[in-house]
Amino acid sequence: MRAFSLLLLGLAIASTDLAFAQMKLPSKTAPGAIETRYFTAIDGLMDGNADVILKETRQGKNVTAATLDVCYPATKGADRKDRFVANLTVNGQNLTGTTQSLGDKLPVTVKLVRKPVGDTFEFRGQISIGQTVTEVTSTDNSDLSEKEFLDNQTSDDGITPAPKDFTDVSPEAIGVRVKVDAALDFLKSLKGEAVEVGVSSLSISCDALRAGEQTINLTADPERAAALIAKAKAAPGVVAAGWTSGTVEMDRTIRFAAADWRDGDKINRDKIASAVSGVLAKTLAAKAAGAEWDANTGKLKLSFKRPSPIYPALALTETVEVTALVSPDKPGGSDRLMLWISSPVITTADEGTGPKLSLSEESTGDEEGGEPKDDNGSLEALAREFKGQRWDADKSMWK
Template sequence: MRATASLSILALTGLAALSTAYAQANKAAKAPPANEIRYFTYLSGLADDRADVILKETRQSGKLTAATLDVCFPVPGRSERTDRFVLNLSVTGEKLAGKTQSQDDKLPITVDLTRKPNGKTFDFTGMVTIGDTMSEIASSETADTSEKEFQEQQASDDTIVSTPDDFTEVSPEALAVKVTREAVADFAKGLRGQPVQVALYGLIASCAELRSGEQVLHLTVDPERAQDTLTKLRGQPGVIAAGWTDGTMDMERTLRFPAAGWREGGKLNRDKIANAVATALAKALPATLISSAWNDVTGELKISLKRPSAVVPALGLTEAITVTALAAADKPGGSDHLLLWVGSPSIETVDESAGPKLNIDENASGNDEESLSLNDNQTLNALTQAFDAQRWDAETSSWK
């Protein structure tokens, strides 16, 4: 009896195990397929093809189950500024539709699209209305991309380095401040009356900034005040990050030299530096010095020179030459070396003769007068000699 009972129990246990395994296998077989995410980044006709479009689709077994349209567009009548809307579209067969309002200006948005497969691509037709402006969509053979491809195409963040080792990758006068978008206006108002120059393009939110909710403002400041300015800015409401960024200095036109003899009272001896730069330029060009002046806000040195034009000697024309320079320590917090960046000279041919003047249009010719009349490398060599300076070697990424 015991043997029979044991066999019965084993049989029942085996049946239960088989039943459980079958149920699990059946459940796994019926599990829904994983979602596939695909992106479209263009819809022909939307905002006269000036919109930045992200149409995100969710598919199961190739069937569209959800769609979100994210569009950044020029504000109607104010093309220098952009706005944005994000809309979860209703999906009914081939129809994609929905209504919302824009992020900043609260413009009414209506979307009514038809989506049809076309081989490996898709055709989109329909209407998108932004405020009172209607766009007719006729986007044929529109290709989609994978999640991985889409992420690789996204723009990288602006360069903001809080404590650079030196000023070979970032520029000493150029600051960048990342601020929450809701704090941008108050942050900018706080800069009024301050010795800081604000780039207009940074005040206008890009599409990436509209989507992230963070905006980067670009400032120019005298390099000698940059560290103190950053300390103050980092304490302002809404500031996420602040540091140095790309700016005026490019290493091909930058010199490095010992600071000894070029400082006075712990600060740059600007008179001595300006005189040395102007003298070297006047000799190398050659030209006559007209003026030199430092910009108290940006710390830039502007030098004006002139010389007779050799284009048509009988006319007695004059070349007005302007050169911009910038001097700073070669790293934050002070250093025993200085940097001197000198911009490419700009030349304007003018008529300074007595009596009626000749009106000259330098842009009317295909000739590059500047390259014909100026040996730019000669001026850099003269400055290198005047400051006993080093030049940047791009191949070894070092001073020589």
């Protein structure tokens, strides 16, 4: 019996040893294995304004292949970018190569010396683009694994093709992601359209150049936004189109039943403008001086006049301007509307008869998180007038 027990114990130990032998414990990259590493910053290029990616293929500690991708201002201080991608010849510590810039078609020559220094690397040499020669002296450069590099490349253009409502995106704000080589034709197609193009989105970033796609930001009347998005999606080279972030801030927005504020299937803008103007005239203690709807953006610009209290004897006049935007609370059909109003913008001028006193405006910032100056409870008054709801930021819901 004892012999049988010892036999079982021996088998158990043998099985355990076999199991451990079959386990594959994680290990570092094996010596001599091929791996890809990246450098995403090499100081000194184009006065520090270059966006650099150096991709290396290594076998052990030896570099077997390298590609240098540099995006830079086409001219000094310009927003327009150019880019070159050079496959480099590796000869010991020397990295050399020639290519042509992708935009301006300028000849490019790369001559770099790469030297490991402890856990970092230094690069020295020259990069010539056309007639411009840049001396490279860059130290303390750390490399990234391929996983680390790819994790850092994720980006979100904020485009939502089919939002459930307009709490996270703005009803007038449209984003269109389009192939870079098709962007010009798309922009030309917008000429004559009742839409505004964001100037900053015309500048093609380095990320856009590398991805081959750029995002154009548009502003349109919310009542036409859905049709414009559908048209954009059908345009050549367009990858995605939808709503994005824009003017509307939820803490300055109310939501209310649409029935009393529509004329058929259209928003009764005259009625809304009259109601908003009447409420604000009371809360701002001012006389209504104008109301104008923007044909491109669908925004309502309201202006009011009131005596300036800053120096009563001069009888100066304050002009208070407020911008408003009204739209359904979600794309498609809805029985509710939402109304956003901006913080008041106040200017002071001498509007009396005879010679005028010229005044210069000095901007002053409100305290962070405080109620906008001279708002005088306008949002609460509008919510009462429209029998509407305010947005609860803590609970992310209408209240």
